[in-house]
Every structure is written in structure tokens, then in C-alpha cells.
Amino acid sequence: MTRWIMMVLLVTILTYQNTSGARCRFARSSASQGSCIFPCRCTNGCHTTTGQCINGGVCEDDQPSGHGFKWTDLACQAGNVAYAKSASQSIGDWGGTFPAGRAVDGDTNPSMGAGHCAHPDTEWGKNAWWMVDLGDTYNISRVIIYNKDSEDKRLDTFILSVGNTRERTTHKQCASHNGRVPAGGTVESQCRAIARYVSFRRNGSPDSYAAGLCEVVVIGHRHITCSNCPTTSTCDDIIGCDQCDPGKQQPDCTKDCEPGTYGKNCEEDCGHCKDGRPCDITDGHCTTGCETWYTSAICKTYISTPRLASSDKPDVDRISSSSVTVRWPSARNITSGEETHYFYTVWIKAEGGSYKDMSRQPHTSSTDRFEAHITGLQFNTHYSVKVEPYRQQNDISEAGTSTGVTTFKTRCTAPDIPTVKTLTVSTRAGSNKGSIDVIWKELKSSGCDNIVAVVIYYKRQSSATWKKVPINSHGHKSDTAECQLRQVRRETYCH
Incomplete structure (x- = not known):
């Protein structure tokens, strides 16, 4: 029978970064990972900087549940790092029915019919294999494998190898097992290594073309080096540098900030840069300028819409x-x-x-x-x-x-300057008193219905002071008006 090999991939559930926002070091609780670097593994929440359990909490139970596994070590970050990760296996007659991801689903039920066991297989005379991608480089300490309950020969003699690429032929052996594992039993192997991939391969048995894996537990923690931490920072190989220089992200300060973030530990979100471009990863300034209605060097100041009320009448x-x-x-x-x-x-x-x-x-x-x-x-x-x-x-x-x-x-315009039509001076015989008759054309004012009042000024020729005589609008006569000044000296006149 012709047999063939294919890769079966599961969706990676655990992620450690989010390019859409600034990063935090530790999540506040196990229910809210968000864009934080490390998940919270405490029962009552975590300190977001140190990861320590708060509110009297302790490290949570780990997967697979019910078998005494707990998250341990600093900030509860050491545990089963294979749970729900992407897995693949060799596929023959049985492997397609029992996919690779079932070996990291957190359920150790040993019955193949329960649907929680992987069954890698291949052609007769070849060795079945299975592999898990941890998604990052981890410091691995041990591997525990749960056998199915129907046959012990399916977990007889195997090799565990580790590596940092998907190519299994480059992986280095870290542990091996000789002899059968009882049906429904477990086997634990010390596998001390720093790697991203852990692979399993049957070896040296007539039945090595198939295997039954009801759960594979890989105990470890993320591998972090401290060589790139600033001199002012403290570092641990589990949770890394407590501070990174601007433009670098935790845990080990080796990677630049993700697009859209900047600053120390990449904790700040970029502002509203023009055309959606990312900001400078060190200080956050927008090299292309700001989107409309945003200003400042980092484009975070919003120019809000001004308001006046309808009651604010000018x-x-x-x-x-x-x-x-x-x-x-x-x-x-x-x-x-x-x-x-x-x-x-x-x-x-x-x-x-x-x-x-x-x-x-x-x-x-x-x-x-x-x-x-x-x-x-x-x-x-x-x-x-x-x-x-x-x-x-x-x-x-x-x-x-x-x-x-x-x-x-608006008001009407100023009246026309009057034009004197007739000026008559008369006196009584034997008296220095007399009268002056002034006749002028009717005054016009644009936009006004009538003239409210007319004032005539007069003065002695030798005087610097003008006197006035007001004439109201009722003194108008058709197209003329008259001004009569009585009992004034001869030398006085109207103007």
C-alpha cells in the first residue's frame, strides 16, 4: 500500500505580542492577556510589572488538569509550554483520523475513541514521528508522554530531539527511551535543552511505524538572554530585562518596537501620523507629519471642534x-x-x-x-x-x-449742507436792533423720512463764539424753510 506524509497544523493559541498597541509586561489576570508579553498565571491577578501574584493568590494549575501540574518558578512562568501549540506528524492509515493537535489539547484520556489522542504512523519499516512548535525559544527541562490504553507496543522505544527549525533532520537528540510504556501509562524523560521545536520519533522496533500519543507535556519556560539589557536594568532568564532602552522591547531588548509603538519598553502607542505611517520607535515623533486635526511632535494633540451656543447672540x-x-x-x-x-x-x-x-x-x-x-x-x-x-x-x-x-x-446718512437762498436784514428806525430772515432749500437725508431738526448758528463778527437757534422740522414750508431771528444787532447774521 502506498503511504504518504503530510503536515497537520493547529492554530497557535498563545501569543506574546500585538502590533496594534503598546505592550505591557504582565497581564493583569489570566482572562486578559491583551498585548502583554507574559500571561498572568496567578489565581487572583498579577502585578503588571513584576508578575508576582497579588491579593493572596498563588500560581494557577497547569494543563493537563487533574494531574498535579502547576505553573511554578518566578512569576509562575514555568510550566507546560506545549499546551495548545501547533503540532504536526507523519500520516499513514491512521494519522489522518487522529490528528497531531490532540496530543497537546490538555486532555489525557487514554481511549483512542474519546478523540484526545494523536496517532502518527507511516509505511511499514519506517519510523513514525510527531513534532510540536512551541512558538518561541524555550528553556526545556523535561517531557512527559501519556500512552493510549489499548496497546503498550505503540510507545516502545523512541527518541526525543530538539531544534530551532522545522527541519527535523537538523534536530539534536536530548533524550531516549528503551522499553515499552504500559498501556494507559506515562513516561517522563529529562530533556534539558534550549529550543523552539520538540520532536518525537519511534526507533528500533518492528512496530515503529506507528505510535499512540494521548498527551505530550513539555515543561519549561521562555529562554531569555540578558546581554542586551541596559546596564541600569536587572535581568532574569525567565522574565528578562526589567527595562529596555527606547525603541527596544522586552523581554530581552533585542527586538525593535513593533510598528505603531515606541519609547522605553515600547510602552507607548504612536500618535496619528500622516498617511498611517508608523512613528519613530525611540521618541514617537512623526516623520511624515500629522493627520488632519492632530498636532504636536508626536501627533497626539487633537484640535477639537469649537462651539458657540445659539444663546450666545452677538x-x-x-x-x-x-x-x-x-x-x-x-x-x-x-x-x-x-x-x-x-x-x-x-x-x-x-x-x-x-x-x-x-x-x-x-x-x-x-x-x-x-x-x-x-x-x-x-x-x-x-x-x-x-x-x-x-x-x-x-x-x-x-x-x-x-x-x-x-x-x-443702519442709520440714515447725514443731511445735505444747506444752501442759503435768500438773506434779508431789516431794522426798525432809530434802533440798533433788527431781524434777519434766512431762507434755504429743503434739506435732504438719504434713507430718512424727514429732518428731525435744523439748527442755525450766528455770531457777532467780532466774537469767536457761535450761538445757535434750533428750528424743528415743523418750520419747513414746501420746498423752503425760514429762519427769523428777532431783536439781534445789525452786525449779527444767520449761518
Whole structure:
């Protein structure tokens, strides 16, 4: 019968990094690994820096459960490092039915029918093999194998080897076993090595073409060297350096920060760099600049949208025939320290018209009231005014919420300068007193319905002081008006 070999892979469950966020050293609890380097192995939570058990907790039980396995050593990080890892095996008649991953599923049930045993096999005369990828380099101390309950010959004579590549032929032998393991029994081998892959191979038996592996337990802890730790750092071969230089990540300070993280121990997330580019791994600055509405060297300061309320209606005063002064309060939601990114626009429209941008005023933190003097208005016209705050960055601006609307009316223009039509001086005989009659054209004022009052000034020729005589609008006569000054000296006149 033709036999063939293929690889069966399981999804690696345990991971130690997450490129989407800054890393922590130890998870807070066994239920929340997140992007932390080390999982928490304590019953009541872990200290996130040292990994020590807190709240009176102790190291958790390890897999396979019910067999006395516990996480041990510093920060409870030594234990079964093969559980739920990716495994592969030789496949013949039986191997495809009983896949490799069943030997690291945490269940030691020795019955093949229970579905928790692997069954590597191959052609007659060849040696069946099985291998686990630990996912990282580990300091291994021992390997425990659980046999199936139906045959002892399926675990008779084998070799354990270790290596750092998937190529089994490069692996170095670390332990061997000669003799049968009782059906349903276990065998423990001392296998002291530093490796990522652990491989099992039947050897020297007529039945070496097949094996029954109901669980393979590899006891060890991550292998960490201290040679790259800063001189100010402390290091342990289980949990590594307690501090790394900016741009390097724990545990051993050999790897650069993952994209999107930076700083000491890679504990900081990058800001909002332009075009989604990663930041500098040492200090976090964005070499390409910031995304729109973010600023600062590390692009973490958000330029928020300014707000004015509808109840913040602008005040208007100093209204003339062509101008007005508008005042309004400071906008809310201004990002502190980024005042230069904000300005105000005063919008004005004439009755029946459209709003026009009449003035732009920069925001400043030195005042809570702003004003703008608007010119170029039409006389005797009804207007509406509102103020809109903006945020701006480079050539981009965006409006926030505006004030309510205030209405006002411009004044009429100043009256025409009167043109004297007739000036008559008369006196009574024998008296130095007389009267002056002044007649002028009707006065006009653009936009005004009438003239409220007319004032005529007169003075002696020798005097520097003018006197005035007010004439109200009722003194107008059709297209002329008259001014009569009685009992004044001859030399006085109207002006």
C-alpha cells in the first residue's frame, strides 16, 4: 500500500505580542492577556510589572488538569509550554483520523475513541514521528508522554530531539527511551535543552511505524538572554530585562518596537501620523507629519471642534449709516495651548440677501470677549449678524457651531449742507436792533423720512463764539424753510 506524509497544523493559541498597541509586561489576570508579553498565571491577578501574584493568590494549575501540574518558578512562568501549540506528524492509515493537535489539547484520556489522542504512523519499516512548535525559544527541562490504553507496543522505544527549525533532520537528540510504556501509562524523560521545536520519533522496533500519543507535556519556560539589557536594568532568564532602552522591547531588548509603538519598553502607542505611517520607535515623533486635526511632535494633540451656543447672540453697538461694531464671547471646546488653530468669522446679511463673510478674527486666550468693526454697509438697512468659530490646520478649515442671530438697522446718512437762498436784514428806525430772515432749500437725508431738526448758528463778527437757534422740522414750508431771528444787532447774521 502506498503511504504518504503530510503536515497537520493547529492554530497557535498563545501569543506574546500585538502590533496594534503598546505592550505591557504582565497581564493583569489570566482572562486578559491583551498585548502583554507574559500571561498572568496567578489565581487572583498579577502585578503588571513584576508578575508576582497579588491579593493572596498563588500560581494557577497547569494543563493537563487533574494531574498535579502547576505553573511554578518566578512569576509562575514555568510550566507546560506545549499546551495548545501547533503540532504536526507523519500520516499513514491512521494519522489522518487522529490528528497531531490532540496530543497537546490538555486532555489525557487514554481511549483512542474519546478523540484526545494523536496517532502518527507511516509505511511499514519506517519510523513514525510527531513534532510540536512551541512558538518561541524555550528553556526545556523535561517531557512527559501519556500512552493510549489499548496497546503498550505503540510507545516502545523512541527518541526525543530538539531544534530551532522545522527541519527535523537538523534536530539534536536530548533524550531516549528503551522499553515499552504500559498501556494507559506515562513516561517522563529529562530533556534539558534550549529550543523552539520538540520532536518525537519511534526507533528500533518492528512496530515503529506507528505510535499512540494521548498527551505530550513539555515543561519549561521562555529562554531569555540578558546581554542586551541596559546596564541600569536587572535581568532574569525567565522574565528578562526589567527595562529596555527606547525603541527596544522586552523581554530581552533585542527586538525593535513593533510598528505603531515606541519609547522605553515600547510602552507607548504612536500618535496619528500622516498617511498611517508608523512613528519613530525611540521618541514617537512623526516623520511624515500629522493627520488632519492632530498636532504636536508626536501627533497626539487633537484640535477639537469649537462651539458657540445659539444663546450666545452677538452684541451690536456704534451703529452708523455704514458700519457697526459686533462683540461675542469666546468659543467653548478650544484645545488648550493650540489657540493659533482657531479663528472667528462674522457673517452679515442684508434683509432678503445672503450671508457674507465680513470679518475674520483670530482666537486668543488673553480675552473672553471678541469684537470686530464692520464697514461697507448700506444706510437705512435691516441686517442680521452671527459669528461662527472655525478650526484650521495648514490649508484646511472647518466650522464649528455658531451663535444665534442678532438683527439691527443702519442709520440714515447725514443731511445735505444747506444752501442759503435768500438773506434779508431789516431794522426798525432809530434802533440798533433788527431781524434777519434766512431762507434755504429743503434739506435732504438719504434713507430718512424727514429732518428731525435744523439748527442755525450766528455770531457777532467780532466774537469767536457761535450761538445757535434750533428750528424743528415743523418750520419747513414746501420746498423752503425760514429762519427769523428777532431783536439781534445789525452786525449779527444767520449761518
